[in-house]
């Protein structure tokens with residue numbers, strides 16, 4: 001069992017944060033990570049910036065652009081986090097688009113993840129079939145969980161297939177949207193959460209996209225193992241930089257207990 | 258084993274050899290899956306064919322002539338035939354695709370159309386088809402391109418389309434494509450994404466190629482009428498994403514007697530850093546849902562291309578062309594800005610036809626390759642030069 005699987009098994013109301021590596025400054029990656037851990041965050045999705053982030057809204061687009069301008073790349077990121085396990089106990093998931101990973105070499109990437117202590121990977125534009133045909137063995141042999149997204153439009157059959165092939169968590173996208181698009185959770189979304197909960201899945205779910213405050217976080221936790229806050233946190237970094245105090249306040253205001 | 262006959266066609270997984278596929282986020286999966294399940298049935302249905310063919314004939318103005326360019330042929334001592342897509346309604350081949358896809362959208366019950374555009378040609382062709390069908394139309398266009406292509410922006414607006422500026426990234430075609438994909442993610446139910454070239458996730462490259470295939474279907478019977486042979490020795494087309502080339506090649510791909518040449522834009526030169534020569538420079542990666550050659554940095558970030566012609570200014574290339582290149586079925590040449598300008602002037606003064614800058618890249622083949630006296634060389638004139646007059650004025654000092 002890796003850290004991620006352990007967390008999903010043991011922790012209720014998982015408080016998870018996404019932020020873009022190398023933002024707002026190139027070397028903010030580790031200070032932000034340390035501040036998040038100190039604040040009681042359970043899980044971090046560390047964004048690998050890409051020039052063409054087509055599932056992201058303006059906030060994360062802008063952070064990716066800035067991070068790339070700052071000089072962020074996979075090589076730099078792995079260098080920054082190579083010793084993270086001396087201070088970080090939370091599970092860490094890398095999130096980004098497929099092309100930079102493909103260019104780096106998928107095998108080299110997965111091995112490097114394993115070496116530095118990354119627990120899982122989210123690559124929204126790596127389709128399920130492609131993963132299954134070419135990469136599943138590689139990921140499993142290296143103990144890296146590949147995390148899939150599901151949306152309100154994903155058919156039940158496909159959700160079950162994804163469940164059968166997941167070993168970390170399932171990323172439940174809250175609505176038909178890009179990141180940071182909507183506020184609040186509607187009845188329609190609740191119906192979708194309930195539908196998924198009634199499928200009897202074996203993999204835990206975290207809800208993401210549009211989770212931005214205490215209220216949406218709480219609601220999401222009622223229907224899943226926890227939730228992921230992305231754009232709202234990236235905005236905080238934009239406004240306050242990697243301030244340990246601002247991060248601590250942000251987390252305290254949203255997280256349960 | 259793939260049968261030889263279908264060596265260059267897409268397979269069940271949406272691949273052309275090792276290129277293509279559908280590398281899309283899960284949010285787009287149901288829409289793409291749905292389109293994949295219905296597009297062939299719709300295209301092959303009698304109802305679609307009847308309506309599509311009738312629109313091509315009476316609205317677009319097809320068949321487009323295959324014109325024997327006598328003076329150009331004399332100059333190059335060979336037989337040059339121009340496939341006159343420039344004479345289509347709206348001035349380019351793009352409309353073949355948009356009238357086809359708009360019918361598919363209607364069959365699927367979608368009433369909101371979105372599209373990306375670079376120079377505005379595909380945007381205009383989409384807005385035209387939407388006006389014709391009374392459908393809502395939103396066109397994404399890079400902020401920089403909106404400034405560069407004011408007349409086409411006005412045309413789209415006059416046709417009733419909403420033109421939305423893409424302000425992310427490099428603010429050009431690739432970013433307009435990202436914005437269109439984001440719109441589709443947010444509006445999965447009522448919206449149809451009308452892609453302008455043989456790019457994007459499967460089934461788009463195949464669907465667009467089939468809708469442009471009318472070009473080679475006509476060339477095949479027209480060449481018979483004009484020459485003693487029933488095939489051309491060469492078919493030449495310019496390639497941005499590759500739709501006019503795909504349409505020009507389509508019916509000849511399995512006929513190895515026909516040599517296929519695609520010409521990409523090398524801007525200021527392949528090694529200048531200011532280029533769109535994807536095949537010459539690019540390496541394998543994933544762009545807009547398709548695995549293909551693309552221009553990228555060592556870290557896998559997609560780089561911004563450059564060409565004098567906005568329609569060829571795309572950092573990737575359709576997966577079909579990557580495959581035709583990989584299997585050596587087609588040769589991919591490149592032409593610089595200057596080559597294109599020279600060829601545009603040459604055609605204008607020898608034949609009285611002002612070509613689009615994109616098409617001028619295809620014409621530049623005449624300066625790159627010596628054809629035999631008896632060869633019949635078909636060059637697709639993908640569009641007319643009206644939209645490029647400002648560039649011509651600037652460069653030729655009119």
Ligand SMILES: Cc1ncc(COP(=O)(O)O)c(C=O)c1O
Pocket residue numbers: 349350351375376377378379453454455495496497498499500501502567568569613615616639640641
């Ligand atoms: C006249 C003309 N030719 C060619 C192209 C390039 O597109 P494709 O490579 O898909 O044919 C364009 C695109 O805008 C165009 O307007």
